[in-house]
Amino acid sequence: MRLICLLVLLPATSLAQGFAGLGTDAEGFALPDPDYAIAFPRDHGPHSDYRIEWWYVTATLTGEDGRDYGVQWTLFRSALAPGEADAQVWMGHAGITTPERHFAAERFARGGVGLAGVEAEPFRAWIDEWSMEGPSLSDVTMTARGPEAGFALDLVAEGPFVLQGALGYSVKSAEGQASHYYSQPFYRAEGVIDLPSGPVAVAGDAWLDREWSSQPLSEGQTGWDWFSLSFEGGERMMGFRLRGGGDYTSATWIEADGTPTPYGDGALRVTPLRVAEVAGRDVPVEWRVELPAEGVDVRTVPLNEDAWMGVSVPYWEGPLRFEGTHEGRGYLEMTGYE
Template sequence: MLLAAPLTGLAQGFAGLGSRAEGFALPSPDRVLQFPADHGAHPAFRIEWWYLTANMTGPDGTPYGLQWTLFRSALAPEDGQGWGAPQLWMGHAAVTTPTAHHVTERLARGGIGQAGVTAAPFAAWIDDWSLTGPDFDHLRLTASGPDFAYDVNLQARGPLVLHGQNGYSVKSAQGQASHYYSQPAFALSGTLRLAEGEVKVTGSAWLDREWSSQPLAQDQTGWDWFSLSFDSGDKLMGFVLRGADDYTSATWIGADGTVTSFKDGAFEARPLTWHNVAGRSVPVGWQVRLPIRGVDVTLRAVNPDAWMATSVPYWEGPVTLTGSHDGVGYLEMTGYGE
């Protein structure tokens, strides 16, 4: 499968993301992100994604999770038209309930209108799945699979957040990096369609934007990524890149709008409980700490079986938070073997 080809090959980092990328553009700490242009695609870079997760509740208080991701991967550092265009696209959509995890995948070629992204007005699509709006603050999200569908509206309730050094996010001691920003404060409302019927949901969503050409070091085999929304209104993004020496980074997003980035070593994540899913042992309970901000929380998966059985498999699902701060969040874990 052509689309999967650049995303497979685990010999050099998870999904080949640690492999060399000759000819492709590299992130620069001197680059100033520009909006709305940077909401669109960056075909000179090898890898890119538009990644939305949401914590929601139904009328009876049942918790739900939602994911929508559009990945772009390039065979060559250029754009193009028609079947010869080197841009390949993959979409993932999922809904998680306390007792079920629904997931589906779409694959597409660029250049023929099957998938793509435009910056203004914003539109990201693959087949009939779409994330669209007059701007990045007001969006409608739709997707469907064999056993689920959703149609939700998103309204931004805060500014964009630039991670790392003004959006330049370092991923290893060797200097691999990406350009990375988020809209972590969408208010969400809409409808889930499940086998048992329609469910009206409300909640909050977090959208990540990231692009690079070699975001991992060769010895890094996967990551644990956390987006946490506390009842206090504060938020925390943190990740651990697993390798010979783990590498961490974090961003504190205060309820007052202040943003503080933390370099390697400040953020801590320790597995507490493990669960067997899809023939793999995966940590679904965690202790997460950011001591400088007094954060010491325990994360528990809403559904430990939230396995993404896609071309590149991984775990992705909603979590609850207790401890120094209560709240909800999302957890993504990649690179866990058999």
Template sequence: MNARLILLFWLWPLSLFAQGFSGLGSNAGAEFSNPAPNPAFTFPADHGPHPDYRIEWWYLTATLQDDAGTHYGLQWTLFRTALAPGEAEGWNSPQIWFAHAAVTTPDAHLATERFARGGIGQAGVEASPFRAWIDDWALEGPDFETMSLRATGPDFAYVMELEAQGPLIFHGQYGYSVKSAEGQASYYYSQPFFDIEGTLTLPTGDIAVSGQAWLDREWSSQPLSETQEGWDWFSLSFDDGAKLMGFQLRQTDGSTFSSATWIEEDGTTTPYSDGAFTARALASTQVADRDVPTRWHVTLPDRGVNVTVDAMNPKAWMDLSIPYWEGPVTITGSHTGRGYLEMTGYE
């Protein structure tokens, strides 16, 4: 274990590592802020960090293709978590930063991570001009619509350019996204209309690729209920131009809580509350000594969605300090297309 990871274990609440993402259901304490209904977002400021909330992320996924027609997936995520609310200079900062980067090919999944302490310039986010960085990894640009992206790992790297082709999308009720029957919630919006192109550097060499990217922004202090143990999150882009974000949170009693957003090609949205969106596992893959669902039956009857979602590479396991499954998917059935799937809590 390297020195930076040892330091993180001392600084981070150990329960979060023990529980993985399900630790987001632990009580954050009254000192942290919590999301409230009817948010009034202020841009570009809200593209930046919110240090009075316990957890926050800038989460980008992309479906890519090269000139030969081979498909790839790409992930770049910067997380911020707080030991206490607020910010301070130097080592007095209570903010911890970590990041994940990954590339998925039809027969390989390459992933790596970085860690940093806030307050010392090693990682952070600036709203305008937009810059999110940790070490030499960065997502940055003059604004939130035009960006460059870079990351490096032991066995891969990428450099990309992104250009938004549509508006920001606000999930739930105007960006207030309820996550449980008990009322846990987050602030949640996306930019799902990025065109992306650039170069993947893989063990086989450099590959020019292009495709579509989806950037999620979310922050909260306790986004999950104490009775929730993980989630299945789908971002689906259909060939007819429409998009669907849907997730289900799995309860310890075997039930689920779901939410979805239907996105028209022009950016018009319709939110759907618990029960309207369904995701049922059809087949699993043995990966990292556990069974992980990698084929799903997904429905949103109000929009005629009745599709099968298949992992492009069922072995897309993020074997990192907090492990989870994340990778590109293909869509067949009533609608066709491509997308991304993230699954947590499969221990």
């Protein structure tokens, strides 16, 4: 689900306002439809009749030096007006997490002039010189860089795309706000991270989230905690908690062959175990994550608790390892911690 909400929830930032038009009014924009049938490759491309949309990749990697690394690559689309394909603002976020440091970069671009955009097949998503390109979304090369660090990763899907929620219709609140949401949680990733200390060859797993909506959050919701977990047995799990106005949780259990089992509000329990001061805020960095229906009860520990994305819409996003009933690696995103 992810940053749809972010853009709505942080109106203090002008572009958040700009992106989501204050987040309360979907007038003129298309609304998510529970009967919509997601189809590929069509839905890999942009849906400009919806207000907001993103292509969101996180990767849990191990370097040739034996250490853990994390990489994030995101492209957000935000429509300025309904019905104008070119009236878009694009925003790119990139993050690299090492055990000691976290690098964040951000780009903005307007649509319609070639600075940024997405094409479904052959797949191509780009902003400035950052890009994610390949013959199809199942086989892409993903690059981004900033003044200090950058990366280039080849992603090859080793499993199917997974529809979240009810066949890709993901409900976000008790009032019924929703988005279209699918994932590719089975990428095998390989490539190089350029750090100030030099390049490091890396390999591991990556996870893509695709989501689009026009009015994804209810008014009282203030932030969320979102987990993507990869288990040693090959299973995957996505789970999030939306905070405010009575917490709302949702989860999807994904078998190793890609078969999803969605769980509605209340099935997932997430509990902060340790709070750390990050960028001047109190942020829970260690969690207990429980999905009793699948026998999951794990404790997550971040690779680097300072994985703060100090961009214009700041949030926490970083890789983690977990243990308990299961072991594995994953990614955590937390927003709305002021």
